[in-house]
Structure formats: C-alpha cells, structure tokens
Amino acid sequence: MTTQDGNDRLDWEQVRARYAGRPSLASLQGTSRVQVEEVDDDRICLSQRLWRDCVSRDDLDTALALLRDGRLDPRPMAFAEGLRRHYASGPRVETGCTRGPNLTAVIFADLGYLSSP
Secondary structure, three states: OEOOOOOOOEOHHHHHHHHOOOOEEEOOOOOOEEEEEEEOOOEEEEEEOOEEEEEEHHHHHHHHHHHHOOOOOOOHHHHHHHHHHHHHHOOOOOOOOOOHHHHHHHHHHHHOOOOOO
C-alpha cells in the first residue's frame, strides 16, 4: 500500500479508502478492538471506550521508512517500543505520554506491514 514511485510513503488514497467505512481493528494485546473514527488528508483518528487519539500521515510515513530500513522490529509490540525509543531520542524528542507508537503498530499490523498482534 505504498506509492508507485517507491519513496516509502503510504498511498494515502488507498489508506483513506480502506478506513472510510470506519472499521474496528485488533488491538496490540487482548481481545478489545480499536475503532477508526475518521481519516482525512492528514491523519487517522482511532478510539476505544475511554480515549480518542490521532496519528498523522507524516508520522506513519516516518515509521514506514524506519521499518523498511530495518531500524524497527516487525513484531507489533517490539515495533511500538522501538518507535517510542526513536521519538524519545531521535530528531524530534517527545517526552510526554503518547499513544502514537501503539496506534501506528495497530494500523501497520492491519495494513500487513507487521505480524498479527
């Protein structure tokens, strides 16, 4: 589901089409599901019973590049932890609590980039 030019960016039109029906996705652990709430030109928003959060298109493309470069493990939990480490020590340090790495792992597992959660 990447662009034709091979630049390791997600084909956003395909992503939008896949999630347009607001499906539920498998969570990283357990049997709960994560609900796709919206997809627009810049992000995907997901929710569970007690929260709602979004992942940007740019963050997904960054994660895809790291995965393709072999810097992130393709197992969902290890992928999320590796992405969390990247953001804690990389070029754009984020020290606050964020669901972004876990939600990216949920999305990538659903898109087939990671092993099943």
